[in-house]
Each structure stands twice: as structure tokens, then as C-alpha cells.
Amino acid sequence: LPYSPAEQDCRRQYTLSVWGDFFLTYQPCTTEELLSMEKKAQARKEEVRWILLDAGTSDDLARKLDHVDELERLGVDYQYKDTHELLCAVYHDKDGGSSDLYVTLLRFYPLHENVFQVTWH
Structure with a gap:
């Protein structure tokens, strides 16, 4: 049934999904594929x-904090207890002060988010 010009103007034009037909043609992984993916993830x-x-x-404070920041941004920091230990070491580090604003920011934010008592001063 052909549409009139007025009806064609009213029809909504949908953009294609980035997923395409993925969910229409989805096939679950085989056991071998799943085991392979788990092995790679580990x-x-x-x-x-x-x-x-x-x-x-390392003695490089910026490097330590960069790694912690990256893990937190990826949302996988909970899988690594080492990140909390690194933060504890940074918190108790007497020479942790830095005149570099980037390092100061990297030092403050994760410590503050992980409930260390850190002030803005």
C-alpha cells in the first residue's frame, strides 16, 4: 500500500543501530570459546x-597514582587489593608532597574517594 506524501513526511526516520542485527542473529558462545575467553581474562x-x-x-609517585586512577576509571579497581595497599602507602608517605598540580590531584582524589581523611589544604 503506497503512502501519500503527507504520510511519508510523518513517518519517523530511524537511524541504524551500531549493533545492527547482532541480537537477531546472536549465537551463544560454545564452552570452548567461553573457557578460552576466561583464560585470556585471567x-x-x-x-x-x-x-x-x-x-x-617504584619511587615514582605519579606512576603509582596513574595506575590507581586508570583502574578506578575502568571500574575494575575492586579486583585488585594492591590498589588499596598502594593508596595506604601514598597516604602514609612523608615525602608525598609535590609542587606538581597533576600529582597533587592524582594524590588527593583517590585518597578522598577511599575514605582517607584528606583535606584540601
């Missing part, structure tokens, strides 16, 4: 853990 977790441990032994 390997990545271990890789990140080693990066954190390496940063923890």
Missing part, C-alpha cells in the same frame, strides 16, 4: 597485577 588480570606490583616498588 592472564590479563595477572598482567595488570604484575604492573601494579612493579609500580609499588
